[in-house]
Amino acid sequence: MRRGRAIVFATALEILGEPLVLLVLVASLAVATLAPAMHYHQFGEPSRMARDAGISALLLGGAVVACAGAARTFRREIESGTAHAALAHSVSRTAFFLWKSLGCCVAYAAFSATVSLVSLTVVRGAEIGGALAMENGTMARLWGPSLVLAVAAFVVPMLAAAALNRFFRFRFVMTANLLSLIAAAAGSLYSFDALLACRLLPVFALSAMPSLVLLAGSAAFAVRFRSNAVSLAVSLIAAAALPALGNYCLSDALVDGGAVPLPYFLAAFLSIVPAVAALLLAGVHFINGRDVQ
């Protein structure tokens, strides 16, 4: 267990220390926050627009973080030789691969939690803004405090991380990523609505599922192939071929009152499990069958 903890911790730190992950996080949070805040057309459903912006950010940004994070960490371990040093210790190749994949999941979970919590804040702001607009007969806008909190979730952590790096030598990217998660959690608590959270969090969890398939595929194929591009392409093809992705027609699921029906969620989850397991087994087979040069 201690070996596993060490590998998971080091892997999560590595991925959260990647400048690419911070850039994708900031871009995703900006899309989730600013797209509904700066719209030029009124469709009468600002909260739905806020929710869809969050889902888009989570799907696209999440796919990049999951694929790039897993593929890069495995390739770098093998190419730079850190895998040699780890596998020369008392850890089996299977355990190394599986714990490292879990580390990738932890980093991905931090990313998706940040985006989901900020989206929750923005959707809540849109609902309050819509209610206020109806009362006053004005155009619906995001509720001011929610907008400020959502923007603060990615601006304040960057400034704080820069200050901590300047004065205390904290690692900038890693600190900014972790502070964003804390700020997003604090912001969502300010205007927390339990019913809204119960309705939206399963939607965001559902959006995160395809990324888990891509993550497992990227990890497995990064062990087998020498190029990140090849492993990414193969994992995308493998993931697209899996029946699990057929379940992600979110529009069908959301059309009825904006929540995901439980049977739909369970069916999606149950189709994810064998897909991820199959890809992880492939990864275990690849890592045990290869020379680590």
Add this chain to the structure above:
Amino acid sequence: MNDDMVISLKGVSKTYRDFWLRPMVNAVDGLDLTVGRGEVFGLLGPNGSGKSTTIKMILGLLAPTAGSVSIFGLSPQSVEARARLGYLPELSYLHPYLTARETIMYYAGLCDLKRSVAAERTRELLKMVQLEDVADRSVAGFSKGMARRVALASALVGKPELLVLDEPTSGLDPVSTKEVKTLVKALAMNGMTVLMTSHLLADAEDICDQVMILDRGKSVAEGRVSDLGESLEEFFLAKVGNADEFVLADFLA
């Protein structure tokens, strides 16, 4: 299996193959090697002679094409065998995003040490390799010598019975080289078995009890350093030759 035998290679060969599985190069060819408990064994040879490939087979990172490898009487793939060894790679492979302290703690975790024990051991090792002042700095900014010391501390964190050193003084300045040699001698005095590769003959002469000279994947000589009867450099050149120098001399003439 003799209890005093730490490493045993019998008729080991390794052939690297290309994508189509065609043989590309015979890196090691029919190698027999035994290292006893408490020995400091040097694997010497010019670049490309198969030293690192041999080490990686001993560590279980490469599978031999033919022959058998055992450490402590077990397969090198077994976790129990690898729990008893420490490894210093040729290049100081470190995670650039971790600090020196986190790096040693990471390897302590891989050795299954309790957190409190790992923290104490990390403190001791940072002091031993004189990196206490920079313990919380990211290793990405370290000089080659500092990175080497972190790698050495990581290899020693699990208190191994067998220490495998691949070119331990590579890239170190004379002072650091002397420190590493002194440390290896001290570890050997305390009963640790050491297997090291080097193409720096002076290092091997200073540290090793027993050496094997490899050339093109084959053993061309083996014996105790004290029994060689001449300097190791002369012995080495007689066995391996210095053909490259002659080619260069012809070219310059």
